[in-house]
Amino acid sequence: MAQIYEGMFVLDNDVVRTGWGTAKSHVTDLIAKHGGTVTTARHFGERKLAYSMKNRSRATYLLCYYEIPAGNIPTLIRDLDLSETVLRYLTLAVDAIPEGEAEAADKETAADFIVAEPPRDEVGEFKLWDEKEEDAPRRAPRRDAAPKEESEDSDDSKETVAAATDGGDQPAEEN
C-alpha cells in the first residue's frame, strides 16, 4: 500500500484567473503523471502572503491528499520545482486523511461551486493580527515613559492655553 501524503501547494493567481479547474488540474495531473492517485483536492483559500514569493504578494492555496509510491517523490518534486504555476509546496506523510476532508473536497464537484476571481496583487495588506483583538501581543509600556508623556502633553496644552489667554489680554491692555 502506497503511503498517503498531504500536499499544500501555493498557486500563482495569474493561472487561477484563467480558471480554478485549470490550476487544480495542473497539480493533480503532475501527481498522476508520476504514478500517484489524488484522493482529495480542494481550494484552501486565497490570501495575501506574509512575504512575496517570485514577485507575487497574493496567492491561492490548494490542499491535496494523494497516494504515490515513495520512489516517485523525487521526480514529482523535480517537476514541482520546475513548474511556474506552483510558487511553493509542502509535502508531508500522514497516517490517514483527516475527517471531513472528503466532504469538503466533494463540495467543489457541485455545479454551483465557484471560485471568485483573485484580486490584484497590490490589494490588501498582510496582518498578523487584528489590532482590535485582545489577544494581540503588545509591548508593555516602560514604567516611567507612559505617564511622563501624558503629563508632558497636558503641561504643553496648559501652556498653550495660557499663552493664548495672555496673547488675547495683551492687545486689550495696549488699546
Next chain:
Amino acid sequence: MAGRPRRGGRGDRKFAPVKPQKLDKPADYKDTEFLIKHLGPQGQIKSRARTGYGAQDQKSLKKAIKRARHLGLLPFVG
C-alpha cells in the same frame, strides 16, 4: 567596594510565571489563528517559559510555525 550585580534573582523576571499548558493534538500548520497566539510582536516564536508547553508540545508548535512560514501563511519577521 561594590561587588558584581546579582543576576537570576526575582528582580530579573520580565513576566509572570505561566501556568503549564498541554496540547490535545499536535499543532497543525494550517491553523494559523492558533499559531498566531504563540508569536511575539515581531513574529518570533514564544519561548517555553512564555507558552507554558512541555518539550514535546513546544516542538510540535515550533514545527507547525516553521511550516506555516515556509508557505507564506506566517511571516519570518513581522
